[in-house]
Amino acid sequence: MKAGKAGRAATVSARISPAGGLDILSRNEVARLRDASGSGLHALLRRCALAVLTSGSMSDDPRTILEQFPDFDIQVLQQDRGIKIELTHAPAQAFVDGQIIRGINELLVAVVRDIVYVSTQMEQGNFDLDDSVGLTHVVFEILRNARILKPQIDPNLVVCWGGHSISREEYEYTKQVGYQLGLRALDICTGCGPGAMKGPMKGATIAHAKQRRRNNRYIGITEPGIIAAESPNPIVNHLVIMPDIEKRLEAFVRMGHGIIVFPGGVGTAEEILYLLGILLHPDNAGVPFPLILTGPKNSAAYFEQIDRFLRLTLGDSVAQHYQIIVDDPAAVARAMVRGIDKVRNHRLDTKDAFFFNWTLNIPYAFQLPFRPTHEAMRALAIHRDRPRHELAADLRRAFSGIVAGNVKEEGVLAIEQHGPFEIDGDSAIMRTLDELLKAFVAQHRMKLPGGSAYVPCYRVLTSEPAH
Structure with a gap:
C-alpha cells in the first residue's frame, strides 16, 4: 500500500x-x-x-x-x-x-x-425482458444473488423515501422516526444516500442497540445513474445496485412491507407517483400497502402541497392510499406496525412470501426503462382522460426526467447540449406541476444547501403568456 x-x-x-x-x-x-x-x-x-x-x-x-x-x-x-x-x-x-x-x-x-x-x-x-413476469423475475434474481431476501422472517422491512437535500430539522425528524421504528424491531431500507436516506438508519441503530437487537438490516438500493450523485451512507450494511431506476423502484415495492415518505424533491415525487400508480391499478384493489407521508411541523405546508397536487391530478380518492402524519414520530411507527400486521395477514391468506411481494401487479409500462430524451419528455401524455394509473405513470416519468437532468451525467450533458426539457399536457395539471416545482426550488430541494443557484433543467408549458 x-x-x-x-x-x-x-x-x-x-x-x-x-x-x-x-x-x-x-x-x-x-x-x-x-x-x-x-x-x-x-x-x-x-x-x-x-x-x-x-x-x-x-x-x-x-x-x-x-x-x-x-x-x-x-x-x-x-x-x-x-x-x-x-x-x-x-x-x-x-x-x-x-x-x-x-x-x-x-x-x-x-x-x-x-x-x-x-x-x-x-x-x-x-434475463427475460419481454414481459412483466419476466422483468419481475429479473428483480427477484438480482436481489436473491445479493443474498438479502431472507425467508422465515416476519414482515418487518420499512422503506424510507425522501430527499437528500433536506433541512437540519427535517433530518433530525427522520432520525426520530427511525428510532421509533427501531424500538419496534423494524428494519430499514432506503435509497442508501444522505439526508432522508441516512437519518432513519441512524435513528434505528440507536434503538436496535437499546433493544439489544442483532442482525439488523440497513439496506440501500441504488442504480448506476444515481450512486455517483448519492454515495452510500456509512450505515448501509447491505447494498444492491439495480441496473436502472425502474428495477430499483420495483425492488423497493417488492421487498418492503410499508413505505414512509419524508420531505424531498423531484426524486421523492417520482417515487410517490410510482407507488400510487401501482396501487391505483384495478388488479391491486384490496392489496394492503401502508404508505405514510410525514415530517416535522415546519414541513406541514410541503405535504399539503403534495396532497393538493395528487388530488388534482389523480382525483380525491387517491388519498385513500396514504395518510399524512405531521410531527409525531411515535404515531408514525405505531401506524406502520398496524399496517404491516395487515400485510402479514394478507400474505398468509394469499400464501404469498413474506420476503417478496409476488401478489402485487406491476404493469409492464411501469417496468420499462424510461430514457429521458428531449423527445420522450415532450411526448408524455399528461391528460385527465387517461386511466389514473396510466396518468400516474407518465407523471412519474416527468419527474424521472427532471431527476436525470439534475444529477445523472447523461441527463446533465443533454441539458447542456440542447437546453431544458419541455413538459406539456393538460393546462390545469401543468399549472399545478409548475407551482410544485417552483416550491421545490424555493425550498432548496433541488440542490444541496450551499451550492450554486439552481438552474431548472425543465420548462413546463403552462399555456400562459410569456413574461
Whole structure:
C-alpha cells in the first residue's frame, strides 16, 4: 500500500482482499471488468466504486467526484486462491491506519458482485425482458444473488423515501422516526444516500442497540445513474445496485412491507407517483400497502402541497392510499406496525412470501426503462382522460426526467447540449406541476444547501403568456 502525491485530495493505492462474501469470478468475468474499451463495464465499475469509496460526499454532481479523483482506477485481479481488488489513487478517506474500512470494503464487494452478475446474465440471455413476469423475475434474481431476501422472517422491512437535500430539522425528524421504528424491531431500507436516506438508519441503530437487537438490516438500493450523485451512507450494511431506476423502484415495492415518505424533491415525487400508480391499478384493489407521508411541523405546508397536487391530478380518492402524519414520530411507527400486521395477514391468506411481494401487479409500462430524451419528455401524455394509473405513470416519468437532468451525467450533458426539457399536457395539471416545482426550488430541494443557484433543467408549458 502507498499514499498518493499531495494535491487537491489525498489518495491511497492498495491491493485488498474482498470482504463480505464475494464468490470467485471466472477469468472471462475478470477480463470483462478490466476491458476499458469494449463492454463498458470497467467505466461503470470505476464510477460506482468511486462513489462507495467517497461515502459521505455532499456533492450531487456526478462529475465532481471523478474530477476530484481523475487518476483513480480499480482492477479486479484473478489469483489462484481467489480474487484481489487493486485500487490506484483511491480516496484516502476510505482508509484508516493503512487499512480499508471494513464497511466500505463490503460495499465495494457489492458493487463488483452486482455489476458482474447483471452483465453476465444479460450477455448469456438469462434475463427475460419481454414481459412483466419476466422483468419481475429479473428483480427477484438480482436481489436473491445479493443474498438479502431472507425467508422465515416476519414482515418487518420499512422503506424510507425522501430527499437528500433536506433541512437540519427535517433530518433530525427522520432520525426520530427511525428510532421509533427501531424500538419496534423494524428494519430499514432506503435509497442508501444522505439526508432522508441516512437519518432513519441512524435513528434505528440507536434503538436496535437499546433493544439489544442483532442482525439488523440497513439496506440501500441504488442504480448506476444515481450512486455517483448519492454515495452510500456509512450505515448501509447491505447494498444492491439495480441496473436502472425502474428495477430499483420495483425492488423497493417488492421487498418492503410499508413505505414512509419524508420531505424531498423531484426524486421523492417520482417515487410517490410510482407507488400510487401501482396501487391505483384495478388488479391491486384490496392489496394492503401502508404508505405514510410525514415530517416535522415546519414541513406541514410541503405535504399539503403534495396532497393538493395528487388530488388534482389523480382525483380525491387517491388519498385513500396514504395518510399524512405531521410531527409525531411515535404515531408514525405505531401506524406502520398496524399496517404491516395487515400485510402479514394478507400474505398468509394469499400464501404469498413474506420476503417478496409476488401478489402485487406491476404493469409492464411501469417496468420499462424510461430514457429521458428531449423527445420522450415532450411526448408524455399528461391528460385527465387517461386511466389514473396510466396518468400516474407518465407523471412519474416527468419527474424521472427532471431527476436525470439534475444529477445523472447523461441527463446533465443533454441539458447542456440542447437546453431544458419541455413538459406539456393538460393546462390545469401543468399549472399545478409548475407551482410544485417552483416550491421545490424555493425550498432548496433541488440542490444541496450551499451550492450554486439552481438552474431548472425543465420548462413546463403552462399555456400562459410569456413574461
